[in-house]
Amino acid sequence: MKSEFGLEENEGMDECLIPKSAVFEGNLNAEGKVIINGRFVGGKVTVNGQVYVGTEALVTGEIEANEVIVGGRFEGNVIALDRLEIESAGKLFGEIQAKRLLINDGAEFEGTCRMTGGEAKPAAQKTSAQPVTKQPPASEPVAESKRITVTIDGPAGAGKTTIARRLASELNYTYLDTGAMYRALTWKALKNKLDLKDENALVEMAAGTELKIISQKDYTQVLVDGRDVSEEIRKPYVSRGTSAIADVKGVREIMVWLQRKSANGRGVVLEGRDTGTVVFPDAEKKFYLDASLEERALRRANELEKKGVNLDLDQVMDDIRKRDERDRSRPYGALKKAEGAIIIDTTKMNIDDVTKVALRHIGLNN
Ligand code: DC
Numbered sequence: 001m002k003s004e005f006g007l008e009e010n011e012g013m014d015e016c017l018i019p020k021s022a023v024f025e026g027n028l029n030a031e032g033k034v035i036i037n038g039r040f041v042g043g044k045v046t047v048n049g050q051v052y053v054g055t056e057a058l059v060t061g062e063i064e065a066n067e068v069i070v071g072g073r074f075e076g077n078v079i080a081l082d083r084l085e086i087e088s089a090g091k092l093f094g095e096i097q098a099k100r101l102l103i104n105d106g107a108e109f110e111g112t113c114r115m116t117g118g119e120a121k122p123a124a125q126k127t128s129a130q131p132v133t134k135q136p137p138a139s140e141p142v143a144e145s146k147r148i149t150v151t152i153d154g155p156a157g158a159g160k161t162t163i164a165r166r167l168a169s170e171l172n173y174t175y176l177d178t179g180a181m182y183r184a185l186t187w188k189a190l191k192n193k194l195d196l197k198d199e200n201a202l203v204e205m206a207a208g209t210e211l212k213i214i215s216q217k218d219y220t221q222v223l224v225d226g227r228d229v230s231e232e233i234r235k236p237y238v239s240r241g242t243s244a245i246a247d248v249k250g251v252r253e254i255m256v257w258l259q260r261k262s263a264n265g266r267g268v269v270l271e272g273r274d275t276g277t278v279v280f281p282d283a284e285k286k287f288y289l290d291a292s293l294e295e296r297a298l299r300r301a302n303e304l305e306k307k308g309v310n311l312d313l314d315q316v317m318d319d320i321r322k323r324d325e326r327d328r329s330r331p332y333g334a335l336k337k338a339e340g341a342i343i344i345d346t347t348k349m350n351i352d353d354v355t356k357v358a359l360r361h362i363g364l365n366n
Contacts, residue, residue: 015030015032015033015034016028016030016033016034016035017034017035017037018034018035018036018037018038018039018040018057019037019038020037020038020054020056021038021200022037022038022039023038023039023041023250024036024038024039024040024041024043025041025042025043026043027043027044027045027046028040028043028044028045028046028047029046029047030045030046030047030048030049031047031048031049032047032048032049032050033047033049033050033051033052034047034049034050034051034052034065035051035052035054036051036052036053036054036057036059036072037054037056037057038057038058039057039058039059039203039250040057040058040059040060040061041060041061041253042060042061042253042257043061043062044061044062044063044064045059045061045062045063045064045065046064046065047063047064047065047066048065048066049065049066049067050065050066050067050068050069051063051065051067051068051069052069052071053068053069053070053071053072053073053074053090054071054072055071055072055087055089055090056072056204057071057072057073057074058072058073058203058207058254059072059073059074059075059076060074060075060076060253060254060257061076062076062077062078062079063076063077063078063079064078064079064081065079065080065081066080066081066082066083067080067082067083067084067085068080068083068084068085068098069084069085069087070084070085070086070087070090070091070092070107071087071089071090072089072090072091073090073091073092073207073208074090074091074092074093074094075092075093075094075257075258075261076093076094077094077095077096077097078092078094078095078096078097078098079096079097079098080096080097080098080099080100080101081099082098082099082100083098083099083100083101083102084096084098084100084101084102085101085102085103085104086102086103086104086107086108086109087104087107088104088105088106088107089106089107090104090107090108091107091108091109092107092108092109092110092111093108093109093110093111093261094111095111095112095113095114096109096111096112096113096114097113097114097115097116098113098114098115098116099115099116099117100117101113101115147173147266147267148266148267148283148284148285148362149263149266149267149268149270149280149282149283149284149285150164150167150171150173150268150269150270150283150284150285150286150287150362151269151270151271151272151275151276151279151280151283151285151286151287151338151341152164152167152269152270152271152272152275152276152286152287152288152289153271153272153273153274153275153276153277153286153287153288153289153335153336153337153338153341154273154287154288154289154290154335155290155296155320155323155324155327155335156239156296156300156320156323156324156327157291157295157296157297157299157300157320158289158290158291158296158346159289159291159299159346159351159354160271160272160289161177161179161271162351163271163287163289163346163351163354163355163358164177164269164270164271165215166351166355167269167355167358167359167362168215168268168269170355170359171267171269171362172267173267173268173269174215174262174263174267174268174269175215175268175269175270175271176213176215176259176262176263176268176269176270176271177213177215177220177271177272178255178259178270178271178272178273178274178275178279179242179271179272179273180213180220180222180233181211181213181255181258181259182242182245182246182251182255183222183233183234183238183239183242184209184211184213184222184224184229184233185202185205185206185209185211185224185245185251185255186233186238186241186242186244186245187224187229187232187233187238188205188209188224188225189202189205189241189244189245190237190238190241192205196241196244196245197244199248199250202244202245202248202250202251203248203250203251203254206250206251206254206255207254209224209225210223210224210225210226211223211224211258213262231307234307235309236304236309236311236319239319239323240319240323242323243322243323243326243327243330246273246326246327246330246333247326247330249331249332249333252274252278252332252333256274256278256279256333259272259275259279260279260280263279263280270283273327273333273334273335274333274334274335276288276338276341277333277334277336277338277339278332278333281338281339283338285342285361285362286338286340286341286342287341287342287343287344287358287361288337288338288341288342288343288344289343289344289346289354290343290344290345290346290347291345291346291347292347293317293320293321293324294317295346295347296320297313297316297317297320298313300316300320301313301316304316342358342361344357344358
């Protein structure tokens, strides 16, 4: 059974159980007890009583309650007016505020903690959920007050990665390659021989994956559960599998959450398919890069050739065409021009020219 709770608000309930296979979106107010065994996405749970996040639950958002017990995965902020406990299997990433805090052996916590009274028992283990790092400065840093969010979307091979890196470097901004995240999950799903049609299995896998996306000087380093897959995820067999993963709404919700968290604050360049439409619809500057299919296929084939992968140009073109179609037609997070995005057709432009045009639009250079 897969039930979808599309409730905006659910006032005044005494007790609430969100079952394992359910997805709850919105806000939830209750007296008494709330047990979340399924997924709770993005809203706020306010409970005059206890909230229990079950071992298989995935919760993103905010919880405010007298007592909160986290046995599953929680990403967001918790205010426990009295007591917060993270059980051994619990993973909590975010800000917490509690009167009493117990973090059991094996539990994971990363974030900030403010005690409002009583005693805290310190974290048993810390994980690094820091998915991006800063680019080294390449020019005078832009004034802090001017730091903005820049999104670059577009189809495969349009030049997003090259331009996003250049912009981030010029502006001394953080760079986030969101496609690498979908690639990383695809690699893991293929490696574990998961059924790519089994959405629940894919969401569960995504929720249980420790993903690190580290922007190195010339490439994006990608660690999946500690294993470096930076090169592997660029191979054609992974590219072909990405659509199946990227189509799953639950997977996208987790990725979008992580992307927003990674880009926390200003001064970031994100590239992908939905960074200007879903991840940061309020970004100050949005770009949509495009180029002819032939040109994009040629660029991809050249890139692959440099890595020793020789593919027929027609085959590359066919792969890109199919991926474009799927990227453009998925019901959630589809590739499209964001409202207010500046379109740059890079077919006949070189990297320097595209960078100059983009910087001029950003208005932080020349
Ligand atoms: O940009 P890329 O080729 O590395 O992206 C790999 C796949 O991930 C692409 O086929 C679509 C998907 N993707 C997505 O759905 N949303 C994003 N924000 C980024 C990538």
